Amino acid sequence: MASYDSDEEVDYATDPAWAHITPLPQDDGENPLAQIAYHPDYVLAMSYLRGVMAINYHSAQVLKLTADIIGMNAAHYTVWGYRFKTLVALEASNGFEDEKTNWSWRKELDWVQSIAKQYEKNYQIWHHRQLIIDHLNDPTGERERTNEMFASDSKNYHVWTYRQWLVKRFNLFDKEELDTMELLLKEDVRNNSAWNHRYFITLGRLGTDSPADGVIDREIKFAKVAISSAPQNPSPWNYLKAVLRKGNIDLASLKAFCEQFAPIDSEDEIKSSHALDILSEIYDETGDFSKAEQALVLLAAKYDPVRKNYWRYRKRLLGSSENVPTASEKTPIVHATV
Amino acid sequence: MVQVEPLEEGEQPQLATRTEGNTNEAFHPNLYQMAPERVPALHLNLPFILDDLKTETSQKQLSTARSIMKSVDQPFLPPLDKATHVEFLLSPLDEGLSGGFVGLDASRPWLLYWCINALSLLGKDVGIYNDRAVSSLKPLQHPSGGFGGGNGQAPHVAAAYASILTLAITSYYASIGLPEDERLAVYADSFAWIDRGKLLQWLRKIKLPNGGFKVNEGGEEDVRAGYCALVVLALLGYDDEDLRGDLSRGELPLLDGVAEYFKSCQTWEGGIGAKPNAEAHGGYAFCVLAALCLLGDPEEALSKTLDLNRLISWLSARQYAPEGGFSGRTNKLVDGCYSTWVGGCWSLVEAAANAIESGKKSTKMNVGDLWSRKALIRYILTCCQGPRGGLRDKPGIRPDYYHSNYVLLGLSAAQHYYYYDDVSVQSPVLTKSPFRHGYRWKSSKNVPKPTGHDGTGGGWLEGLVSEESDRVGVQHPLFNIPLGAEGQLQSWWEWFNDVGDVDALSSEN
Incomplete structure (x- = not known):
């Protein structure tokens, strides 16, 4: 045998x-389809x-x-x-x-890893691994296994989902986790999955709780440095906006920073469509509608023309931002049990 | 200095009209000359700003954009090669699949759904497959309830979803034009064998205390499971009481907390992830938006549950130039399947945006398109058609059944206007259903341009199809089945729940 x-x-x-x-x-069944x-x-x-x-x-x-x-x-x-x-x-x-x-469970995990490398787009493999590690209640070596996967595909959704579960299940919100994200972003500052994970471990995990002192500032700095290295990269711009929102910091505080990348009166020096996008929001908030529109027109005509209809919609909304309640102010749909 | 066009309503007509081909060109020189349109500049140039710093992401993006730019630059848009695509999609149904498809052996209902729905989009009468769809799917019903991905396989919510959709499509086509009793008999054959009681019990086993669902017992949790579960519930004629369950037996109300769960999946980017904290992704965005719109009118469902402005911004950023197609995530490449996952979100968010603006102005407003239909159509027609039939992710990648369905479904989203009709009268049974809002979607060939701030103006967007033969069928924007199939199925359940005597029906015939 x-x-x-x-x-x-x-x-x-x-x-x-x-x-x-x-x-x-x-x-x-009888005469089946697509047998x-x-x-x-x-x-x-x-x-x-x-x-x-x-x-x-x-x-x-x-x-x-x-x-x-x-x-x-x-x-x-x-x-x-x-x-x-x-x-x-x-x-x-x-x-x-x-x-x-x-x-042994260890042999099982090694075998699973070998399968995972053959079939990268697969839900079941990583779920199986999750069930095992949950059962063993021991995350030893697991971060290394996911790092190995990131070496061939640093944006593998299933692997990232597993990594998040791992970090949450074993409370691995530590320096090693932050360092790994820093390393991945150093390799490719456009790796949005790594940005997502960074947000999760620094701020997202907190839910409605407030972050520790200095975290917001640190993350703002981190995003700004990343933006400076490649101003047309959408990930750190989105990140920066999210950090400000989490820290209840006014978007207008970014005005000077954005104008550095998108001086709308010196068109030849515009280096980021994302800066223009945020500037139009800031100008709108501060009541400078003509500049807000100017930014949107530049986006539609030159810097992001496939989204022309969206920029036109944004123009339509200019001046109405104070009327739009945020999601949290509204009542969610509740399906109450009677 | 760039020529700054006014940001005014509508777009310039951009599509090149096609001639009938070489023979006709010779006979109709005027027709040939009547095709003067240009390829829009956005398809002809790389983005104006490209950062100097090169990384793996930027290099992949640049080489993809460069290669697609060559494909989209066609003054005459190629026709939708329906005949060849039909051939590609009929082959698995008529001839079966080779052993190489064993990797889809746990997705058998999906194969049926992709091929049959794609064929319906291409205008084929798929009613002829109804009997075989029934005989293929019956062995997938699990003795303890629900559907497996194959005979003897454990029940899985995506298998149930694809099975129900397949039957909804084939029975709809099989009953077109039939008298009432014969129509009911078709639906009886297609649906009366489903054990709805056990299916419901099984769904309770995958319902999670956090409001969401798992895909199967012991399986993973994600919003795809929630969407599939809600669609199954909405299409199988359950009433409110069924969904609430029996609290004295410890049964969880199936819809409890589900909207809040979906809400918790909106990410820092504004998009929606597979579960809380997961990266924003087009596929999951569609699942959440469609599921929410089953539970409420678009304004209530989307703007009160989600941060709509940030969602729209993220969705909009999925459309790329020069490609014209959608990517699924930030800094990822375009892929034809997101024509549905992202493209299908637009009618839902636009319905919400229209309702919000109409509410503010107290008059019927239309904000117009928030995306470029024409750029997506160009991407699909020039890049997503495989030379030997079938539709695909992008040039250089082999077509498959999944992409064939979702590229064509996305084309339908681009060619038709889908809107929420809040005025038409629904059946008394439906008005009591928690899913009644899902049965209010309509379509029109005329895509409205935005109205002015006083609600007037607008007009219609021209040139979405060069020829009517390029048009694909209309689909329900939440269920992803032919529009109208959901209503026929619902009326069958109303009859069945009321009369319930299928035997009498068949003996009459």
Whole structure:
């Protein structure tokens, strides 16, 4: 019999170890649409999986079977879910220790990482990892695993979702986390995912609580330095606005900073459409409508013409900002229970 | 100094009109000369400002923009090659799929939905597939309720969503033009076998205390799950009591806290992420906006739950030049599928913006488009059509069924005006439904230009299709099925919930 972590092929139909499982065929219905002409190996493995699931059978053998199927279809959420249940059942019955099984959570995590590198756009792999780490209650090495993934795709949504969960679950709002984001942004200051994570760990996690002293100032400085290195990068501009909002600091405090990148009377020196955008807001707030409009016209005509209709809409709203309540002042939709 | 155009209403006609091809050019020289329009300058140049600092993001963006610029620069927009796309989409239905598609074996209902909906957008009568859709989907219903991604697979909310949408489309087409009793019989075959009670019980298992939903038991939480769950609930004829559940049995009311949950997913950027604190992303933005609009009229649903101005700013920043298409996130590349995920958000936020302005001015106002329909149409027609059929992310990337559906759906969003009709009378049953607002969407071929500050003026935007044969079908902006299919399904449930005697129906026939 093959050991469970080997690549050795198992013929489920003839291997005596599987004789006690009754394979169940797949019912695709009569004359089905978009039927898939599966490889016979997949058909066989899936029919044994259905047989295993039907009797709720959890043994080390299931690890081999589910790994086989995942190797052919990594998006098979049912198989991932069943594998996790099997792992938990094995642990509870000391099944990992069995010399034939010879499995451990650590081996499982290494195997998952190897699958993750093959299938980057996949929800299930990272969710499986999350379930395991949650169960083990130990994040050791996990940040390093996600860093490895960022090396090939620094904006992988699933990996970032996992990283956020990890940081929140184990309260990893620490210097290492901040340093990692700094490093990622140093490599690519346009990595919006890293900006998002930075916001999460510095301010977003706080909810309605106030940030510690100095955090707002530090983040403003950080964003401004990033802007200076590439003024047409939207990420730090959005970040800067968000930090000011969180710190209840008036947008108008950015006026001089923005004018540095978008002196609207010296058009040739305009280096950032985002600065123009914010300036139009600031001029609007301070009642300087003609300058606000001038900024919007420049955006529509020259610096961001595909958004012309949006800039026109913004012009339409000039002077009305004080009438627009913010979301928090309004009553949300509540579906009360009676 | 740049020529500064006035920021006035509407756009200059920009689309080049197409001639009938070479033969006709020879016979109709005047027609050929009647196509004088220019390719809009925004497609012909890289952005005016490009930073000196190069990073991986900027290099990818620049090389993509450069290559797409060559594709979008066509004085005669290519036609929508419907026949070839139809062929591409019929193949999985008629001939099945090769073993290489095993990676979609847990997404079988999606394959049906993508192909069938895309075919309906291309004007095909997909009613002929109704019986086979039913026989394909029946084995996916799980004994404990809900639908799996394949036979014997665990129930998953996205599988239920795609299954219900597929049946809603095929039964709608199969019953067009039939007398009332035969129409009801078609719907009975398509829907009466669904165990709605068990489905509801299963949905309670994936409902989360924070108001959101998981995709399946033991699966991940995100707003996609919430959107799919709400669409399933809205299309399966449940009443308010069903949704509330039995508190004495500890059942959670399914809609409790869901709007607040969606609200908590609006990010620091103004866009919407998969769950609280996740990065703003077009796909999740659509899920949240559409789900909220199932629960309220657009103004109430969007402006009172979300920070609408910041949302609009973020959505607007998704459209790029010279490409013309949408990206899904800040500093990511354009992709044809965001024609739906971002493009589909516009009718919803514009409806909210129109209602807000109308309320302020006490007269019917229209703020006009907040995006460029024409730039998106140009991106789709010049970049997203695979040479051998099917639609795609961008040039150089192979077409697939997912992109075929969502590129065409986005084209529909660009070619049609979708609006919220708050005046027409609804059935008494529907007026009591928490999803009644979702049944008020209409469409028009005429896209209004903005009205002036006194509510007058406006007019219509010209030149969205060069020829009627380029036009795709109308879709419901929340459900993403042909517009009208939702109403037919709802009227079937009203009949079924009232009479419930499917056997009598079939014996009559």
